Amino acid sequence: MNTLKIGLAGFGTGGRFFHAPLIASTQGFQLTAIHTRSESNRAHAKRHFPEVALVDEYADLLANTELDVIVLSIPNHLHFPQAAQALQAGKNVVVDKPFTVTSDEAKQLIGLAKEVKKTLTVFHNRRLDGGYFTLLEYFDKKTLGEIVQFEARFDRYRKELRPNSWKEKPMPGSGILYDLGSHLIDQSLQLFGLPENLFARLNSQRPGAETIDDFEIFLNYKSGLNVRLGANMLSRTPGFAYRAVGLEATLEIGGTDGQEEVLRKGILPSSTESWSEQLNPQHACFYTIKDSNIEAVSVDCHVGNYLAFYQNLHRHLTENEALMVKAEEAIQVVQLIELAIESNRQQRSLVVKI
Incomplete structure (x- = not known):
């Protein structure tokens, strides 16, 4: 090789x-x-x-x-x-x-x-989260029916600021809209494409915060689909990561992908054959209505695979395989971030013209 x-x-x-x-x-x-x-x-x-x-x-x-x-x-x-x-x-x-x-x-x-x-x-490594893989599976199987509402969140809890972190200083590209928002917007674009219009609410909630640490973005589509993306730094209670509501069923996925936790421990994907066994898959539940009663079935989520990004890059450079993340896709994430900032400034919904 x-x-x-x-x-x-x-x-x-x-x-x-x-x-x-x-x-x-x-x-x-x-x-x-x-x-x-x-x-x-x-x-x-x-x-x-x-x-x-x-x-x-x-x-x-x-x-x-x-x-x-x-x-x-x-x-x-x-x-x-x-x-x-x-x-x-x-x-x-x-x-x-x-x-x-x-x-x-x-x-x-x-x-x-x-x-x-x-x-x-x-x-854009969050395309390779286990929860996102699980979404793709259910969307591909059309088990939920037509998707009419979708929510994705990336909530954390850290009340204290990190004064030495550039991410919390008032400078271009700082704050969680550019950080966590990039992940959520990219996933939404991969799932549904560009929306017809966008409304955003951006806020600084923590005492002394000088950057955006709370946001919600609403994306509306011609089909009637509504997408809601959000994140904040003051979520004390566990919530969902994704909720997809279809005409036939609802899928709710909680928790966060386990790869970051394992990587932070210094365990390399190549260091053990049981890499996937080190991961804690996200939990999910599949909801339907039967005889006027809610039926909830636990779902086994996929495990993620961040390594696939660099494996794809190597094959692209040596075998001309198509890139997993094209720059032309990534620019749309930035364009929607810019539009979210403008929507918040004007306090109104804006048409997406990209």
Whole structure:
């Protein structure tokens, strides 16, 4: 198998617990260099990836002629300039979600990737959650009948702010709309396509919060389908992750995908044949009405597979397999985020013209 070398820019939560272990576990990829200045991040990298070179400057990755791919796991406002530099340096590029802060930036990167004939993709890993796989199964089987209402949430509880986190500072691309909202919008677009109109409510709930930490987005479709997406940081009680209401039945999926928890423990997908056994699948329930009574049947959810993203990328680069996440799809996520911000500003529903 052709081995391709990867340089990783950024070794915070995304780089440390997602990209580095997934790259290291993907046959045909070699994690060759990591760019980080943080002493704690460098210590973690040396402990868990001792064979990988550590570099102080992003320019060192760009200048490394051995690297085939650069992966960006950095603050959102840096996605555009650093992705552009990597493409201009002749590298294939993976950008963590969200693609960029603005759709104009995304359009420029797509144009540049075509110009230099390099691959550009976005790490929308929540397409590979077990709960999402379960949704796809039930949608494909049409067990629910026509879907008339769909809700997806990504609620957490953390009242305390993290003053050193860029995600909680008032800067372009910060806040949970760009963070968790990117996941929910991408999943919704994959399931249902673009809506006819959008209404959004954005808020800062926690004391001292300077970024959006609570949102709801309502997507309406010509078919009559209503989609509601939301997230906040003050959810003390467990709730559902997805609720799909069809004319024949309802499917409700709770909990969160277990892959992140296992990756945070330092367990690599390649380190054990029983990787899937380490995961705790999300729980789900299938509801119908029979003889005027509610019937609830427990559902076994699929386990997720984030590794599939990098396996697909390798096959794309070596065998020309179609990309799992196309940049042209990822730009639509950014466009709907922009529209949500404008809808909240105007306090009204807006037509989706993309």
